[in-house]
Amino acid sequence: MRRTLKPLFLYLAVAGIVIWTIAPYLWLIISSLSWKIDLLTVPLRWIPTRLTLENYYSLFFDRGGESVNVQLFIHSLGNSSVIALFTTTICLILGVLAAYAIARLRFKGSNFLVLGMMAIQLVPPIILVVPLYVIMRQMDLLDKRIGLILVNTSIVLPLVIWLMRGYFASIPTDLEDAARIDGCTHLGALMRVILPLSGPGLVSVMIFAFIASWNEYLYAFIFTNVDAKTLPVLIGEFSTKLGLEYLRIAAAGVLASLPPVLLALAFQRFIIRGLTAGAVK
Amino acid sequence: MNTSTTKSRFQLAFDNPRILGLALSAPAMLAILSVVLIPLVNSLWLSLQQRDLSRPQENAFIGLKNYVDLLGDPRYLNSLQATIKFSSFSVLLEILLGVAIAVVLNQNFRGRGFVRGLMILPWAMPSIVNAAMWKWIYNADYGALNALLTQLHVIENYQVWLANPQSATILVILANVWKETPFTVILVLAALQTIPDDLYEASRVDGATEWQSFLHITLPLILPVLMIAALLQFIWGFQTFELVYIVTGGGPFSTTELTTLRVYATTFRSLRFGYGAAMAYLTSLIVLIPAIVYIRSAYRKVVEL
Numbered sequence: 379m380r381r382t383l384k385p386l387f388l389y390l391a392v393a394g395i396v397i398w399t400i401a402p403y404l405w406l407i408i409s410s411l412s413w414k415i416d417l418l419t420v421p422l423r424w425i426p427t428r429l430t431l432e433n434y435y436s437l438f439f440d441r442g443g444e445s446v447n448v449q450l451f452i453h454s455l456g457n458s459s460v461i462a463l464f465t466t467t468i469c470l471i472l473g474v475l476a477a478y479a480i481a482r483l484r485f486k487g488s489n490f491l492v493l494g495m496m497a498i499q500l501v502p503p504i505i506l507v508v509p510l511y512v513i514m515r516q517m518d519l520l521d522k523r524i525g526l527i528l529v530n531t532s533i534v535l536p537l538v539i540w541l542m543r544g545y546f547a548s549i550p551t552d553l554e555d556a557a558r559i560d561g562c563t564h565l566g567a568l569m570r571v572i573l574p575l576s577g578p579g580l581v582s583v584m585i586f587a588f589i590a591s592w593n594e595y596l597y598a599f600i601f602t603n604v605d606a607k608t609l610p611v612l613i614g615e616f617s618t619k620l621g622l623e624y625l626r627i628a629a630a631g632v633l634a635s636l637p638p639v640l641l642a643l644a645f646q647r648f649i650i651r652g653l654t655a656g657a658v659k
Numbered sequence: 660m661n662t663s664t665t666k667s668r669f670q671l672a673f674d675n676p677r678i679l680g681l682a683l684s685a686p687a688m689l690a691i692l693s694v695v696l697i698p699l700v701n702s703l704w705l706s707l708q709q710r711d712l713s714r715p716q717e718n719a720f721i722g723l724k725n726y727v728d729l730l731g732d733p734r735y736l737n738s739l740q741a742t743i744k745f746s747s748f749s750v751l752l753e754i755l756l757g758v759a760i761a762v763v764l765n766q767n768f769r770g771r772g773f774v775r776g777l778m779i780l781p782w783a784m785p786s787i788v789n790a791a792m793w794k795w796i797y798n799a800d801y802g803a804l805n806a807l808l809t810q811l812h813v814i815e816n817y818q819v820w821l822a823n824p825q826s827a828t829i830l831v832i833l834a835n836v837w838k839e840t841p842f843t844v845i846l847v848l849a850a851l852q853t854i855p856d857d858l859y860e861a862s863r864v865d866g867a868t869e870w871q872s873f874l875h876i877t878l879p880l881i882l883p884v885l886m887i888a889a890l891l892q893f894i895w896g897f898q899t900f901e902l903v904y905i906v907t908g909g910g911p912f913s914t915t916e917l918t919t920l921r922v923y924a925t926t927f928r929s930l931r932f933g934y935g936a937a938m939a940y941l942t943s944l945i946v947l948i949p950a951i952v953y954i955r956s957a958y959r960k961v962v963e964l
Binding site for chain 1: 691699705777801817849901927935953957
């Protein structure tokens with residue numbers, strides 16, 4: 379009795395977990411592919427009989443008199459991409475150098491810096507938003523992509539340094555020592571020995587940085603207005619202002635979630651290792 | 660010849676770990692300093708002043724007056740209570756669900772890798788899409804929640820869930836739990852995999868039930884990880900903004916108005932920058948204790964490395 383019941387319970391539990399995890403997102407995708415009229419029927423039909431790309435088309439091509447401004451959507455998509463790519467690149471370069479310094483060079487205060495990186499990740503963004511707004515207004519950085527790149531880079535850097543430092547620390551020092559004996563400088567050892575061995579670490583850090591920047595909402599919401607508006611901010615505006623345009627919001631939401639979701643699913647091993655790096659040893 | 664020796668001396672100096680270490684970490688530290696640390700201090704200074712953009716002639720240093728005012732500000736205290744409620748219940752559910760899911764996913768079954776991979780999905784979703792998604796699901800007229808519950812005959816008529824203080828609070832927490840639970844699952848799953856099978860074998864030989872071995876073997880061994888997950892998620896709960904801003908806008912009757920929304924309204928709607936900064940600081944004091952506990956446990960790991 380127990381032997382047949384246990385696998386049954388197990389598979390029921392697994393089914394429950396799968397449904398709980400994908401059902402909301404699946405519903406968003408189905409909604410984005412549906413005709414409005416089909417979703418307004420009561421009782422609701424869960425699997426639509428006909429699908430359409432109309433909601434997606436209307437985000438990219440002007441269909442006259444529609445309330446979603448096509449230019450605005452394409453512009454925000456571009457802003458989000460540019461900001462996330464620059465943030466990722468700058469974070470990678472600055473983060474690798476700093477992490478190498480902290481992991482290998484043990485200079486004065488390096489232990490303190492590691493701890494600082496942990497602590498900074500806990501600072502609530504809402505505290506920083508007000509003074510940053512004042513500073514950025516004085517420096518004429520509001521509503522500029524470069525402003526958000528600067529902010530996102532600094533916010534993501536502590537995590538990048540923390541993860542990269544852990545990765546460098548896990549590489550044995552023997553090879554590096556051998557290179558040093560052969561007359562290599564520290565920087566030379568980093569470039570020729572450590573970095574070629576750090577592929578997985580670099581990939582995971584890039585994905586974390588990209589996702590963090592792409593998904594960031596609060597700073598973009600406060601610091602941008604028109605020119606530098608990002609996709610999350612636009613989606614936020616859609617869903618507070620366009621009360622009835624649910625399906626178009628769903629389409630925009632699916633598009634905005636695809637890059638981080640696909641990246642995370644494709645590189646899940648790296649992400650899981652990164653997420654557990656701080657907590658599980 | 661002279662130049663080559665000075666060059667090599669320069670190279671030598673630059674290869675000195677202390678100098679190189681500082682040089683390599685300087686750019687990153689400068690960025691963090693200017694965007695995090697300077698505003699952090701700046702904000703503290705701002706919180707001690709009256710700084711209303713609408714009344715610049717009254718700008719003044721007022722010491723702790725903003726903080727004293729906050730302690731008697733019913734709207735702020737209400738938002739603080741809402742935030743504590745939101746964070747505590749979120750953490751409780753995320754831990755309970757997270758452990759349960761992790762234990763199931765640690766069993767042997769077909770497609771285990773796939774199901775584990777799915778856990779990444781809610782984590783990777785932009786929080787704004789999560790907010791828009793749940794707002795659509797909770798929609799009173801066409802939402803999936805109403806459709807599901809009527810078809811299951813749990814309710815007879817469509818409800819305006821977000822207009823009721825109690826259900827609005829529960830549903831906002833649920834949306835948060837959906838997105839944040841996978842983080843706990845991933846951490847706990849990693850911890851479960853470090854527990855050797857021998858321990859379970861031994862307890863089975865001793866006649867322990869599965870529940871007993873969970874209580875006496877699994878739980879104590881994953882407790883440190885659970886602590887960290889709970890601390891982090893409590894802290895993140897206090898940082899939640901867009902979910903509530905989009906789904907309920909803080910309503911109904913300010914029941915879901917978290918402190919972040921209050922700070923936003925005070926600063927950028929009422930333009931009271933000093934008071935807003937004080938509000939952000941006072942609220943952060945509450946998460947300071949879990950934050951210190953977290954950093955201390957992290958520090959122990961750093962020292963061990």
